[in-house]
Amino acid sequence: MRNNLKNSILSFSDRSLANLIQEHNYSFNYNDIIAGTVISKEEKGILVDIGTDIAGFLPIQEITIGQYGKAINLEINDKLEFIILHKCLHKNYLILSMAKIDNIRSWQRIKVMHQEDITTITKVLGYNRGGVLVTIESLCGFIPNSHLISKNIQKNNTLFELKCKILEIDRELNRLTLSEKCALLSEHINELTVGKYVYGTIEDIKPYGLLIKVKMIQGLLHKSEIPNIAGKELSNLFCRGENIKVKIIYVDLKKGRVSFSMS
Structure with missing residues (x-):
């Protein structure tokens, strides 16, 4: 009995993921999160092995954005998570994204920060007549002038950091409003x-x-x-x-x- 179990385990481990997927008729669907391995860098994107005879393609614009607003560098054999954006069955490949996963998880973190009333550090991206554009958890947020304490921010100082609280979130409208005033008020509440x-x-x-x-x-x-x-x-x-x-x-x-x- 023990030997049969051992042989069964060995037999299972020897099968390829592709065979398992084919055997169980697994179907890849839009918004599925899958694991894959970088196998090639192309001019317009990255080829990804997802363990089947269907290829995965990661466009450049769907690569995770790093600290300085540029796509992170991916290396051959990097193992990562991707989300399926589109199935091109006639060409036998899937369009993948890392950026969308980042966006989903960023909104999840933002929701928790809002619920727990956490003060966070944001970086200034730009300005308009109504207030300041900032980045928080890789998302773009807005601080209205009425909630801005640092009125003397220089327009060319794009690395300026502001301590803020989240005022309002609306993921459907991609709207994230913050307040420097609320953060400062919390510090001086006593x-x-x-x-x-x-x-x-x-x-x-x-x-x-x-x-x-x-x-x-x-x-x-x-x-x-x-x-x-x-x-x-x-x-x-x-x-x-x-x-x-x-x-x-x-x-x-x-x-x-x-x-x-x-x-």
Whole structure:
């Protein structure tokens, strides 16, 4: 009995994966994740042995992107995971991707970071009128100006790093919004508790109230929270750059909002 079992195991190990797949009529499907071995580098991509008589082809644009925005270097005999993008049965090969696997796993990590309210480091990619483009977990994210603390980032400093929290994720729309303000607010939460009096600097004067900066975080002092100003213009009572004493009446860590009062 023991010898029969041993022979059976040896017989099994001697079979090729291709024979097993053919014997069990395994069918490769779109979005299947499979293992493969790099066997050749071509001009437009990589040939991959996936253990069958069907070849795998990895286009250059589907190779994992490295730290500096370029495809990583793959070597012959590298064993890796791939996802099936397309089946070209008439030519007997599969189109594979590494980048799509990276994207799936990146979104999974982002989801966990959002759920656990983790502060992370992002790298600045570029700028537009509305805010800053950053990279996080190989994905592109956006920090709106309203959630940006580092206003003086130089446009040519693409290696600038920002500490952020994830504000909103929408994988279907490929939208990832972050907040530097929320990250900074979390760091100073013990100093910015509701009911505490602090000194802040008036950054701007609006018709509806004053924008006050405390610990580099901008909050709102609504005019309804300023006593004895009926019929008076705020611009006639306060000046930009003026330091005033205010009371913290509201803190929202998730949205990065702080409200003050002088009442």
